Amino acid sequence: MRLLFDKNTWQEIFGSIGKNKTRTIITVVGVLWGIFIYIALAGAAKGLDNGFERNFETVAKNSLWAWTNRTSMPYGGYKIGRAVPLRVGDADVLRNRIPDIEYIAPVNTKGVFGGDAALTVRGLKSNSYPVYGYFPDIAKMATQKIYDGGRFINEEDMASARKVCVIGERVQQELFEKNENPIGAYIRVEKVYFEVIGVNKFTQTTPFGSDGDIFIPFNTFKKLYNTGDSAQFFTISAYDDADVVQVEKDVKRVLKSIHRVHPDDERAIGSFNLGEIFGRIMGFAQGITFLSLIVGLATILAGVIGIGNILLISVKERTKELGIRRALGATPGEVRTLIILESVFLTMLAGVIGIVLGAGVLNLINNMTADTTDFPYTNPTVPIPLVIGALLIMVILGTLIGLIPAQRAVSIKPIDALREE
Amino acid sequence: MPTMIEIKDLHKSYQMGSNSLHVLKGINFKAEAGELVAIMGSSGSGKSTLLNILGMLDEANSGDYILDGVPIKNLNETKAAQYRNKFLGFVFQSFNLINYKTALENVALPLYYQKVGRKEREAKAMRYLEQVGLREWANHLPSELSGGQKQRVAIARAMASEPKVLLADEPTGALDSTTSYEVMELIQQINDQGNTILVVTHEEDIAHMCKRIIHLRDGVIVEDKKIKQKRASEYVQ
Numbered sequence: 332m333r334l335l336f337d338k339n340t341w342q343e344i345f346g347s348i349g350k351n352k353t354r355t356i357i358t359v360v361g362v363l364w365g366i367f368i369y370i371a372l373a374g375a376a377k378g379l380d381n382g383f384e385r386n387f388e389t390v391a392k393n394s395l396w397a398w399t400n401r402t403s404m405p406y407g408g409y410k411i412g413r414a415v416p417l418r419v420g421d422a423d424v425l426r427n428r429i430p431d432i433e434y435i436a437p438v439n440t441k442g443v444f445g446g447d448a449a450l451t452v453r454g455l456k457s458n459s460y461p462v463y464g465y466f467p468d469i470a471k472m473a474t475q476k477i478y479d480g481g482r483f484i485n486e487e488d489m490a491s492a493r494k495v496c497v498i499g500e501r502v503q504q505e506l507f508e509k510n511e512n513p514i515g516a517y518i519r520v521e522k523v524y525f526e527v528i529g530v531n532k533f534t535q536t537t538p539f540g541s542d543g544d545i546f547i548p549f550n551t552f553k554k555l556y557n558t559g560d561s562a563q564f565f566t567i568s569a570y571d572d573a574d575v576v577q578v579e580k581d582v583k584r585v586l587k588s589i590h591r592v593h594p595d596d597e598r599a600i601g602s603f604n605l606g607e608i609f610g611r612i613m614g615f616a617q618g619i620t621f622l623s624l625i626v627g628l629a630t631i632l633a634g635v636i637g638i639g640n641i642l643l644i645s646v647k648e649r650t651k652e653l654g655i656r657r658a659l660g661a662t663p664g665e666v667r668t669l670i671i672l673e674s675v676f677l678t679m680l681a682g683v684i685g686i687v688l689g690a691g692v693l694n695l696i697n698n699m700t701a702d703t704t705d706f707p708y709t710n711p712t713v714p715i716p717l718v719i720g721a722l723l724i725m726v727i728l729g730t731l732i733g734l735i736p737a738q739r740a741v742s743i744k745p746i747d748a749l750r751e752e
Numbered sequence: 753m754p755t756m757i758e759i760k761d762l763h764k765s766y767q768m769g770s771n772s773l774h775v776l777k778g779i780n781f782k783a784e785a786g787e788l789v790a791i792m793g794s795s796g797s798g799k800s801t802l803l804n805i806l807g808m809l810d811e812a813n814s815g816d817y818i819l820d821g822v823p824i825k826n827l828n829e830t831k832a833a834q835y836r837n838k839f840l841g842f843v844f845q846s847f848n849l850i851n852y853k854t855a856l857e858n859v860a861l862p863l864y865y866q867k868v869g870r871k872e873r874e875a876k877a878m879r880y881l882e883q884v885g886l887r888e889w890a891n892h893l894p895s896e897l898s899g900g901q902k903q904r905v906a907i908a909r910a911m912a913s914e915p916k917v918l919l920a921d922e923p924t925g926a927l928d929s930t931t932s933y934e935v936m937e938l939i940q941q942i943n944d945q946g947n948t949i950l951v952v953t954h955e956e957d958i959a960h961m962c963k964r965i966i967h968l969r970d971g972v973i974v975e976d977k978k979i980k981q982k983r984a985s986e987y988v989q
């Protein structure tokens with residue numbers, strides 16, 4: 332240990348390393364490449380991970396959707412094939428019975444799951460768009476991005492069933508002139524005039540929907556299309572810490588009991604959750620991270636073994652030199668320390684250069700992909716603990732691999748070493 | 753004069769497969785401080801083996817070896833290394849300089865293993881280089897030096913650690929006669945300062961520049977005589 336902090340030791344090591352440049356460079360390149368691959372891979376995987384995260388950030392990860400179909404089993408006196416009605420009031424029952432539900436909102440649509448899209452007219456321009464009857468709560472489940480100056484449907488719109496609408500960005504492009512402000516303008520949806528209160532910047536927050544949708548308050552929808560108490564489906568979001576798959580099961584169980592459906596009837600209640608899909612994609616990203624970790628570590632290992640290999644050759648090459656050193660009074664311990672420290676030092680040097688190069692390449696890739704929003708790749712970084720861990724592994728491996736040539740160096744008797752020509 | 757080296761009934765044999773080669777068959781001799789001894793003999797006579805045992809590079813099978821009152825026995829590698837560093841200086845036929853170190857760094861190396869600080873080490877090494885007349889060559893690599901110069905660097909290196917005994921194994925074996933005499937002159941000068949020196953050689957003229965000649969044949973001393981030293985300077989033109 333004392334040797335480690337002795338200036339003279341390091342002068343000897345620098346002397347030996349610095350005066351055998353070719354050997355040093357070849358040795359360093361091996362590990363440098365390993366750590367470079369490790370950093371680049373780990374960073375790229377993290378970038379991918381961040382990219383997925385960014386692409387999903389608008390989605391309520393704990394969302395699920397539930398709807399009803401016809402029964403496939405007779406139950407409680409009802410025959411098979413009965414259409415199960417979904418009621419707005421069911422939402423309150425679900426909220427009361429399942430504490431993990433944070434928000435629940437019934438939705439009615441026209442032109443999405445059947446029915447014709449609503450013919451919408453403004454002046455001389457017209458097109459058909461799907462219409463959604465939304466509760467204001469929808470905005471809490473999946474962020475609705477409204478362009479400057481507009482707003483989403485609020486509770487007052489809801490309470491007084493105002494004839495207001497939020498339009499998709501494509502609707503704006505198709506019905507309005509380029510420099511025209513749509514906010515406050517009126518458009519005719521089917522036979523009723525609606526005031527435009529906001530333009531929605533489309534992001535894929537649900538498994539359905541497009542940039543050409545029209546959102547109106549749920550109650551307005553009810554009046555307009557006479558849907559009464561029925562709802563087409565429920566959008567439900569669970570609390571962040573809740574298990575969305577379990578919530579989905581509970582929702583189905585409760586709906587079955589409300590509507591007297593056989594508990595084993597799989598077809599009567601349909602549902603879909605994003606949490607599972609999201610989990611699967613994040614799992615994929617994690618898999619890539621893990622893979623990159625394994626590949627990177629294996630490459631580092633290969634590099635360190637390369638160092639050991641070259642040191643082994645160099646020890647053979649330096650047999651005579653080491654013999655001279657020992658004749659002049661170097662103890663086996665000192666020779667061993669010299670070789671091991673050379674190994675560790677070269678490994679560290681290579682490691683640091685590799686990390687810097689890797690970080691440089693990551694930065695380059697980041698700059699190149701910064702403008703592309705489709706490509707799931709954002710802010711590729713390697714966590715500091717991983718970098719420190721890699722350095723630590725390199726020091727340990729460098730020491731271990733250095734032991735082999737070091738042992739070899741001292742196993743040759745100085746007299747045999749000197750005799751070698 | 754006090755006894756510097758004492759050897760009693762030294763035996764050494766090498767195992768060559770199933771055969772055992774008996775190289776040293778009971779060597780006895782004493783050398784006093786300040787002696788300059790030539791060990792002569794044809795190849796295979798055991799002179800190098802003897803020198804290696806004296807240099808603690810090799811170990812005898814039996815017999816005693818006492819160096820300046822210290823019994824050299826059952827040494828492990830670490831202890832042997834420390835003794836070599838403290839007690840002995842080596843000069844080899846093939847110089848054995850470290851080729852990527854300058855003359856100065858080569859001379860300073862034994863001092864490094866004595867844990868002497870860099871400044872002091874270099875100052876001391878420079879002094880010894882000056883003594884062998886190579887001050888101007890201090891920052892040259894061995895490859896830039898002539899054979900005689902290399903051997904002088906090696907002698908400076910051997911002397912740098914201020915050893916009790918200087919062991920020279922065929923120091924002139926790789927040199928032409930003029931250079932040989934120059935090297936021997938240097939060895940004589942060092943001896944004049946009171947240093948004990950053992951020189952292994954098979955050249956008569958080199959041996960006669962020492963003060964005592966020991967003849968080895970087939971592992972035993974056949975002749976041990978004091979002679980009148982011939983100064984190498986007489987030969988140098």
